[in-house]
Amino acid sequence: MAFNPGGTSTQPGGPAQPSQPAFFNTLLERGKKRQSAAISDAGPVDIPNLQLGIGGLRSLAQGISRVDRDDPQTRGVGKKGLSSLAASGIPPSAVRSKLASLDTQAASSGTPRHSESFDPDTQRFLRQIQQRGKDAIATDSFNRVRNEFNTFLEDKIALSWEDQREKMFESLGLGHYKNNRPVNDMSKTGDYTAASALRSRSSVFGRSGLKKSVIGTPTSGPMGTHIFGDAAAAQSDPYPSNSRALREKMERYAAIVRNLNSARMQEKPYPILHELREIEHNPTDGLHDAYDAIVKIVGESKLHMYLSSDRPEFAQDYLNDNPGSDAAVRMRERIIAGSRGFLEERFRNDMNDLLNSDPKTALRGGIPSPLSKVRAYIRLRFQRKDLAADDAEFQQLGEDHCWVLIFYLLRGGFVKEAAEYVSQNNFRSMDPKFAMYMTTYALEGRLPRDLQQKAHIEYQQRVRNAPDIDPYRMACYKIVGRCEPSNRRFEGINQKIEDWTWLQFVFAREESRVEEIAGDSFGLLDLRKDFLDIGQRVFADNSGNHAIYFLLQILAGMFEHAVVYLGQFEPASAVHLAIGLNYYGLLRVSNYFTSNELLSYTTSDQPQINFASIILQYTRDFRAGDPEAAVDYFSLLCLNTDILGDLGKSQVSVCHEALREFILESREFTNLLGDIKPDGTRIKGAIEQRSKLFGIHDDKEFFRLITLQAAAIASDKGLVADAARLYHLAEDYDKVTELINQGLSDTIVSNAAIPDSNEGRTTSSTEGPGAESISLAYRMRDLYGGNAMYYSKISRENLSSFELLLRAIEAKKFMDKSLWSEALDEMNGLAILPLTAEGSVSYIRNTVQTFSTLPPVVSRIVGQLMMWCIQCIGKRRESLQQGLYENDMRHALYDQLLTAARDLMTFAGMVRYKLSPKLYQALACAAGDIGL
Template structure:
């Protein structure tokens, strides 16, 4: 290893210079880097034979690169004792020779032979016998390369010198700390310890800051630009859409960060795991997040696992925006009804939106709303909440959240879900029967009186024509002209149990066919269940017929009727030989389900809602897994989950495909108390999580706050309506209910600070000083505030402080006025006037950023969303919402406060005086800018801050200079500008007087008087030295020379 390092980089010794040692390591390193024993390329460039011998003895073990170690001191000690004394003396002399005498040349050919050790002499002898050293042989081999490089214009020698100048070990050497000398001074020692501690703390802080910044960049800035470009091309039709491109989705609701967890598991994401369970972590800086970019919310709550983009289909953006607008109108009406203590048919209203909005929307989403209507029994019209048995807000909250499965409340609610889902499926099927008959009247041949039985007969006749009643070869029993068992089955399927009982009891042909079933049917029609003895009989008959009857000899519809009425063979909950849809299968499950005391039930008869939910979950995993759904197939599974009472799982599942609908399903469920919600402080951004008892729960607050991102900036009223719904679950016991209300209040606070619609959100003032209620104040009863006035005042003051810091003068003035801090209002106006005074003469005037006009707020403070087309009411609010002139703003507010003693008394005298003085300064500045020199001097003199009438009276000037310190800072900062205005007016007026055609004593007297004024101003400026800007003195000196003051 070392021997190869001794040659030049390009192999030519002659071109690289005289020195043969080309080690790239520092020359002051005492040891070889790899522990090599070769002596031709040591780190010092050359060593004495003694040191070579010592080094060879020290590094006898083999090299780590697998090279054979050089044979060192191989001769035994006895051999060394027999060497002649002459050579021993030469060896001792060589050891005592200093290194400096040898030089830095590592080529042993230039050294006398007596300077070599015995081993080196042997090695040199061997090299002479083999034709030279290995280095020379390698150099000879690379000679051609040198000539080739030289012919190409490359100088190997220069390149070698440049490479030698690069010392890779320099940083390592300089990093080594020198051994500190011992110092007995204790104070210096402690000082060094403290300094080291501070340096370590600073280093750790910088390192932590670097890591935090890198994490921030990785989380916020790291975007897949190729993916974004592909999406842009696809949007404009410049590229074909790749259905299999899952990728990292940026923009709306998804980031380019790698997937870190499975949404189906209960493990929270990384962001959620860092939250504190005792409160909101400081790492989470915002409850509502940053506003969106205005794109469609098709993937707002997409699961972290990729789904095929083609699944569910990207609807037209126009339909999505229309749906969001229609839903916002319904939410506004919902909050209006809640404010007036009226019930609201939220499910009916939301279902109308889902049924009438265009786009590629599965029919099952509309059916899911109708199923919920059947489960909760919602009326179609709004009623008074105090009326007889109304369906109130949070009606089922206590029953649904009861975590004791056997409690009376929980059992009652499960029964209601089963009955509601079954009755809806029956009605849905009957609607389909009527629709098919109306579309095919010739084949159906209804005729006669359109009773229920006749319609079912027509439907059976229609299906018989199409030959889809049963598989070919199946025996179907008939009584007269009717397929009796098919007729009974479809009557049961449509929910007409009484009509089925009447048919079997009144038809003599059927009574003669199966008189026992007449007893079963009539008994079942009374309460939809059979006594224990009849159930045992019908089960026995069912088992006998299913086992003993030959194939295709038993009517499958007869066996289906037996199974439904007698709950036979519950282990096989399907109908053999009968064509069934998904809805038919679900209806069978709900027809067989019972919610009774399981301790009293026979083991084989136990089948309830929980068993149905287990079956639905298994179907979802087997059929509706990731990427297995067909177009619109997600609607079917969502519909099954709603029917089965799996509301949290349904909302979470639908959020991956139709987030707008999922959010409003969650709102409707939370309105009736049918949604178990989680704490956003502990759940983070996880939509679906589970309680300790493994009950599912939805992050309701996160759903709503993220949903508002895309429109809350443009539609402030709609955003406030959605934020008000965050308190739907504030009635929950314990800390969970408090956290829901806390999130609502924090979201409103952040939203106020995010937007500039303070007049809409917090209120406005009329020209007479009366207050107009803002959107939040109108909805105070909905956001569950313990101290409404304190909350509003706190929010208003915080918003005002933010506006003041950002330089939003009109915003800050309005907000501090609404917070009743009138003295602060005048203080802000004074600062604005001071900035306007400080602008140079002839410069652009200071313009304020006005508020957006409050045009849709009605005169009596009612909610503007009740009348979206109300015209703008002139004078509905004070003109400060549209002014951009600080002088006009100041006059408006002063006029308002001067007319009301309540306002006037709360403003400090010093602020009132300063405001009046600044307004007069602005009037004087206007006179100066319009070249009205004499009126401008009179206006400046009326300010009583400059000794313009001193007439060279030093005491008068001194008094004015002493009064300078008593002025507020906001006034004293502008006195220098007023002095420059005065000098400007004096100079121009003297020029006008002296340029007259005729001279008289009056003109001369006025000119002299102006000259005295200028001298007095110079004396005044000298007395208040260092209190005026430097350019004031420069202007005075220049103007004084021009007007002859010197």
């Protein structure tokens, strides 16, 4: 409630008085009015008498704040003060704060303002009006320039500082700034979120040159370590960084990719897995075995090259996201069979190596059949006492340890030979049930349900009754009868990791879970989970042999995980393993523009790898020195064009984006884009030669599209020469002329010195963009001027602007040589300035109308041309004044130049608002210097 001097209170719903701070400020205001009324002998003011002044109220309020409620001497004073304030309608609690907010200087600061005295000087008044106009124009120009500058900053300098910091860390060799998820982490963190997708790479075409590059910047750090993150740089590499061995290996890789693309253009298959296998000589890295396993899975053969590539079939089956579909089951069965076949073949090779190492002890002899080889192998193993424990008992049938012989026949993949062996009468008499199981197993590859149940029962009985008698017999029952699937390991047998792995694939079957016996279901998906668990427990800290886990991932068909895991140790080999897998469609790729992680997961929890990212990052090591090899690698991105939907389109888009950026980065226009001879014949470049690999069948349109996109980016970055060259290669000659016109116009407006060379044909990079534009202009005139094929495709407006701008350049050359008359004649020949008006206002107005119809590149140089004309007139008149002899002709020329200068100023006054204020002011100053 506000204090009312009249004794009434204002209602809360009344209008507020924000201009009065209330309470004591109101009293001060009324006190001033009262004093003024008393001095002017005015009538009495209806204001109640105040018992206390402002000072008294302040002292009383301070005294109240210091009152000690327990002191009887001060308690009365406090009560008296409170009563006085309450009687005045003022809340005591608000007194102190209100006094602190009083503006005590307000009463004395108000001084009456006197009106300005009348000034009869009209000249001074006009000067003041003119000065105000100039100030307004300057303020308006400043605001406009500031707004344009802010808009430019927002449009062009809107950098992502996180990306810039990341790029700086990489360029300094400090690795990545962000703490990305380790690539060996097999736990799934889920798909990328919508927010991360928005923060990721943006559109494909029409991107600003200041945005994040697709191909990145060439690196000078350790080769390949930037592809798979910091983990790759921390691992031991068999090839030191930038070593000669690694460079030779990369050159061999590049040759394979080149041959692969040659085969693709001829639509022929290419044994890429065999070729890559030949490069991997290190037996400890597992790559040699990995390629053998993949060859078994896909069935690649160098002897049947007339067959077409099976990529469409493999890709359709492997990329099916429904794990229960026929295609997905078919692919898992193929992986199981191929991996098992590889392990059996590897055992046969190891067996042969062992027999060849000690042929005297092996005593192979006889016909070199699988049975004789296995018998010799067992004989050699018995000699070394490494078949089982020392106290193990082995059943014999004649000279053979029959169960050991059957086991290793199965281990080597000799199922038919094992069935023939147990079909003999002497073995049937010993164990007729197993002979029946083995014969059925050899025919169908598995036992029917009834026989499998019988084999389970017999196996369990033998485990309970005689578990220590011949462990190889129990192993044979476990293999043939698929017994005890929850315990997938051999008991009592000396075995290697390969034997355990082989048993996992023996048990793995892709059957309907309804048809499987309860507890016996075990497929490739379950095996992958086991391998992932092993990787997290044993290989997560890279303490174990990484080649073992890498091979397990390949055998289980975990190709995406295998590529990323191998990338920690050998990045270059991992990149080309991904290429080989992707060639056959055995790699699930992610969208480059929406996926920020190297290894991510689809909505159906399927792993996917950013194939485009690893290819683009890999080329950073060599593309500066071998641009054609980089184009070969870029074309591999279009291997995935057969993927349906936006994913397949995104792979083509990132390929085209990479080509466009690489064209600008390398500036190898002739090698990449080719050239055009003066007669119009096109010379194909590396990109056009491989245009069939880039997903577009219209070669001409594809080439034109890529070139135009690169030219647009070059133009945005101010690379006039590169943009003009690219537009010329795209056969857009009108755009070439437009670019050169813009460059000439910029050169004239900047008032830069023109290089005095042979028509500007030879320029240096230190002479600036102006010299470059002039050199381009003369070369264009020489090339286009005499060939109707070129100038017929250039618009008349651009041609006329080009001729006019080139004449303006010639005028500037005359000025730089102090040839003032020649420069004036050249500018007069442009017919855009009233140099010959001779005071005719109508002529000047016609010139103003012509000015309004000029193209922008020409109209923007008119101001600078007027400045040049004024300078030339001044210099010419100065030379006339300094002449030794005077005559009428000299006086007439002197007056004619003065008239021309006045006509120019009249023209400038008519178009002043189309000129920049700074230029108009400079023009006025120059005119004043010559006496206008």
